[in-house]
Amino acid sequence: MKKMLQLSFRKAGLLTVTGSLGVGLLLPAETILAQSDSVPAAVYEQGKLQAAAGSEGSASQAGKNGLNQELQTQVKITKDEVIARLRELFPALNKAEVVRAELGTASDSFPPEPGPIWSVKWEVKDGNSTSGFSSRVDAGSGDILSASIPGGRYSETEEPYYPGTITRQEAAEKAAAFIKKAVPSVQASELVPADEELYRYQQPLFGPVLYSFTYYKKVNGIQTDNESLTVQVDGNGAIISLHNNFTSSSFYPSAKPAITKEQAAGKYKEDADVDLRYTLLRKTGGKEEWILAYSPIGAYKVLDAQTGQYIQQEPSNGAGQMNYTAIPEAFHTFKPLAGGKLSALEAAALVETLGAIKEDKKLMQKAETDQWQGQKREVWNLGWGNEQSGGMNLITAVVDAKTGQILEVRSGRFPFDSTYTLPRTITVDSARDKALKLFGATVPQAQEWKLIDGKSISPDTENTDKNKPFTFTFQKFYRNIPVGNQTKTVTLAGDGSFYSMESSYEWVDDEVLNKLKPASVSREEAVRKLDQATGVELGYSVIGGYYTNSYYVPKEAKLVYRQTYAKNGDRDHVVDASTGKLRAHAFFEKLPPQPSEAVDLTGHWAEKELSTLVKHGVLIPDENGKLSPDADITYGDWLNMFVRGVNPTREYYKENTGEDVLFADVKKDSPYYYAVNTLIDMKRLKADDQALLGVDTPLLREYLAKILIQQLRYDKLAGLLDSSAAQLASDDAAWVTHKSEAYLAMELGLMEKTDGKFRPRDRVSKAEAAVVFMRLVSIQGKLDQPVGY
Numbered sequence: 001m002k003k004m005l006q007l008s009f010r011k012a013g014l015l016t017v018t019g020s021l022g023v024g025l026l027l028p029a030e031t032i033l034a035q036s037d038s039v040p041a042a043v044y045e046q047g048k049l050q051a052a053a054g055s056e057g058s059a060s061q062a063g064k065n066g067l068n069q070e071l072q073t074q075v076k077i078t079k080d081e082v083i084a085r086l087r088e089l090f091p092a093l094n095k096a097e098v099v100r101a102e103l104g105t106a107s108d109s110f111p112p113e114p115g116p117i118w119s120v121k122w123e124v125k126d127g128n129s130t131s132g133f134s135s136r137v138d139a140g141s142g143d144i145l146s147a148s149i150p151g152g153r154y155s156e157t158e159e160p161y162y163p164g165t166i167t168r169q170e171a172a173e174k175a176a177a178f179i180k181k182a183v184p185s186v187q188a189s190e191l192v193p194a195d196e197e198l199y200r201y202q203q204p205l206f207g208p209v210l211y212s213f214t215y216y217k218k219v220n221g222i223q224t225d226n227e228s229l230t231v232q233v234d235g236n237g238a239i240i241s242l243h244n245n246f247t248s249s250s251f252y253p254s255a256k257p258a259i260t261k262e263q264a265a266g267k268y269k270e271d272a273d274v275d276l277r278y279t280l281l282r283k284t285g286g287k288e289e290w291i292l293a294y295s296p297i298g299a300y301k302v303l304d305a306q307t308g309q310y311i312q313q314e315p316s317n318g319a320g321q322m323n324y325t326a327i328p329e330a331f332h333t334f335k336p337l338a339g340g341k342l343s344a345l346e347a348a349a350l351v352e353t354l355g356a357i358k359e360d361k362k363l364m365q366k367a368e369t370d371q372w373q374g375q376k377r378e379v380w381n382l383g384w385g386n387e388q389s390g391g392m393n394l395i396t397a398v399v400d401a402k403t404g405q406i407l408e409v410r411s412g413r414f415p416f417d418s419t420y421t422l423p424r425t426i427t428v429d430s431a432r433d434k435a436l437k438l439f440g441a442t443v444p445q446a447q448e449w450k451l452i453d454g455k456s457i458s459p460d461t462e463n464t465d466k467n468k469p470f471t472f473t474f475q476k477f478y479r480n481i482p483v484g485n486q487t488k489t490v491t492l493a494g495d496g497s498f499y500s501m502e503s504s505y506e507w508v509d510d511e512v513l514n515k516l517k518p519a520s521v522s523r524e525e526a527v528r529k530l531d532q533a534t535g536v537e538l539g540y541s542v543i544g545g546y547y548t549n550s551y552y553v554p555k556e557a558k559l560v561y562r563q564t565y566a567k568n569g570d571r572d573h574v575v576d577a578s579t580g581k582l583r584a585h586a587f588f589e590k591l592p593p594q595p596s597e598a599v600d601l602t603g604h605w606a607e608k609e610l611s612t613l614v615k616h617g618v619l620i621p622d623e624n625g626k627l628s629p630d631a632d633i634t635y636g637d638w639l640n641m642f643v644r645g646v647n648p649t650r651e652y653y654k655e656n657t658g659e660d661v662l663f664a665d666v667k668k669d670s671p672y673y674y675a676v677n678t679l680i681d682m683k684r685l686k687a688d689d690q691a692l693l694g695v696d697t698p699l700l701r702e703y704l705a706k707i708l709i710q711q712l713r714y715d716k717l718a719g720l721l722d723s724s725a726a727q728l729a730s731d732d733a734a735w736v737t738h739k740s741e742a743y744l745a746m747e748l749g750l751m752e753k754t755d756g757k758f759r760p761r762d763r764v765s766k767a768e769a770a771v772v773f774m775r776l777v778s779i780q781g782k783l784d785q786p787v788g789y
Helices: 003-011 041-047 058-064 080-089 091-095 167-183 261-271 345-353 428-442 510-514 523-533 608-617 633-645 674-680 701-711 715-720 740-748 767-776
Strands: 015-017 021-023 048-050 097-104 117-126 128-138 146-147 192-193 210-219 229-234 239-244 275-282 289-296 302-304 324-326 362-372 375-385 395-400 406-410 450-454 468-479 481-491 497-503 534-541 545-546 551-553 556-564 574-575 582-584 661-663
Touching: 003 210, 048 239, 080 097, 080 117, 080 128, 080 146, 080 167, 091 275, 128 767, 167 210, 210 468, 229 324, 239 510, 239 740, 261 302, 261 324, 261 556, 345 362, 345 375, 345 395, 345 406, 428 450, 428 468, 428 481, 428 661, 523 534, 523 574, 523 582, 608 767, 633 674, 633 701, 661 674, 701 715, 701 740, 701 767
Parallel strands: 275 481
Antiparallel strands: 015 021, 048 097, 097 117, 117 128, 128 146, 146 239, 192 210, 210 229, 229 239, 275 289, 289 574, 302 556, 324 450, 362 375, 375 395, 395 406, 406 497, 450 468, 468 481, 481 497, 534 556, 545 551, 574 582
8 A cells, every 4th residue: 555655755756765765855853842942851961960968068069060160150059958948938848858959050941041950859758659749949049940849648737628727818928928038039029910810710619729829020120021930829828839930130131222112113014014814813711713814924023122123033934924835736746545544564664765764763652543633533653763762762753544644754853963963965956846846745735735935934045054954844725825824844954865744733624714704804904903903012022042953042131122902912913804803813811700799699598608609600690690599400500510619710711622412411502511521521420412411400409419429429338328218317208219318418417307308309499509519518628538529
């Protein structure tokens, strides 16, 4: 089956036979590495050494750890002082042992951060179980960079269930006082609390009480980008974690610009342009919508406030007007397999035909899956390596098992690998020709793709990049319009040999695009609408700190101007080409306002319980503010209550991503779909699209007792109990079908009799459900297992 594809490669001039099959192209895995700092820190082990034992002076330790002279002078705190400081701030660490303490320019992050950092690895033993965690401390200032203390049995106190022993306001005061001690280099006046309406965390009633506080930082009166400090305080008032990625204020330049705000606005207006493309809009919870839109070209550019020139932080498809090259028809040589399915070895042989796998690499991993990048597609996931690598630095590939299309080939080597930065021995034009042939030989319907001119992304000339690999990016088109970020990147080494082929997909079916309305707004009108909606703000931008191709871009801060949108300060909007409306490219929906007390609860016998459930988002008043506390509820209503007790905000942020039909009476348009889908995820229910769950059935007291015992996971225990009518001790015991469940529910204090009767067939009102629900909340911590997990 692989012969047809090999023939395609041979026609493309990519297949040579010299004893074994090989291909003369080599691409870099750089495309992905430039977008992510996930390269293992082990690459920089030479900059890290085990800290010397004992309590030697900081300078002595720094010298032993191989830090350069400049960094040695910055180390002001010893290993023993770091450990003592962490134990003072987090008393729970007194139960933990130090496994190791390292001093270096980075702990577990890559690329390395400036300045020396202590990394302390902790371990807590409890019987035969062990828990490990780590902390990071700035070796110069003593600022805590990160520390998390495991809860549960490692905590100094019992886990705090509702209502906890402190309020949110008291927790906020404790967090502020803790930051002052843990991060002494930051002044209280520099901290800016995060927008609680945007990031407000609704405390669930099930589970330990936990308060979280996030702060941003101002330097010279300007809020910095992408820097935050988060502190978590439990319901007993204990600090359980701090994460701080603030950069020293001295890292930032003066806040005095050389060009005015008006001059910056004028330049943005003069250079404004848009690009028509199919665009994916993302909303909270993974919700997505495709539209035909005008996107601002250079939307991610910032203007240097000192020079008035744009700063291109890293290669971007939005840096300027795109120029494209069609793939010559003669290169459209891909032929899909006809019938049958590739085995793992056959799929591997196709990848090896490209020449990406060297002789020292053997097939070490193979796995068949039924999806790839959101598509239902049978693919082989393959990995090559050698025994010496221990499974690290694998060359990986994804191959369509039915068509034989090679979807991706990624190299596990780093972008500064010498094999990646081979000197260029062929011209850019020759490399481009090789990439075009390779693309046509491996991608079906190549006429729907075009090569983006390299200068549209970043200059790539023989004069400036003699040791830089050749990188070529291809854009998907539909009806001659670019489709979002559906791109494939082919990279060749300097000698033209194959290195990698990678995809950056926002996959969409052509049928979705076919249904979109055509453009009715002109390019000029779109530019005008964007200009009217934007303003300019002064700020700081941190650039660099990443690898691109064969070199590292140092991290630095600049004073810049940015465009913002008056609506919410976002910097990423497009114009809907069919309606002319301004749309946010990515929209983070705020939580609904905190619910107030319902208007019909005053004086009600269950006012306290009902009000608590309204406050915590478990019960939601109608549009008139009424709760109707005496109305009967259904089984589905109780499931909604239970799931909101576990997570009252998740339904606002999570798209219904389960099957269309969970049960015969629970489809995606059901008001109970989210709750049922969540309970299936929690293994509390098992989906059956042929069975009725009974969500619309009125909830009876006997059935509520059964549900409670199931939710407490005591249903097996109930099955072992003697369920005689006498043991139930109820005047109407003969009418109770589930006697053991009713007995347990009463013994646990969740339900009770009235005038000696259990009343099994009575319907449950919202008020009665609220009382039982709060009793369920109150027994947390008194059982052998959590209630809400």
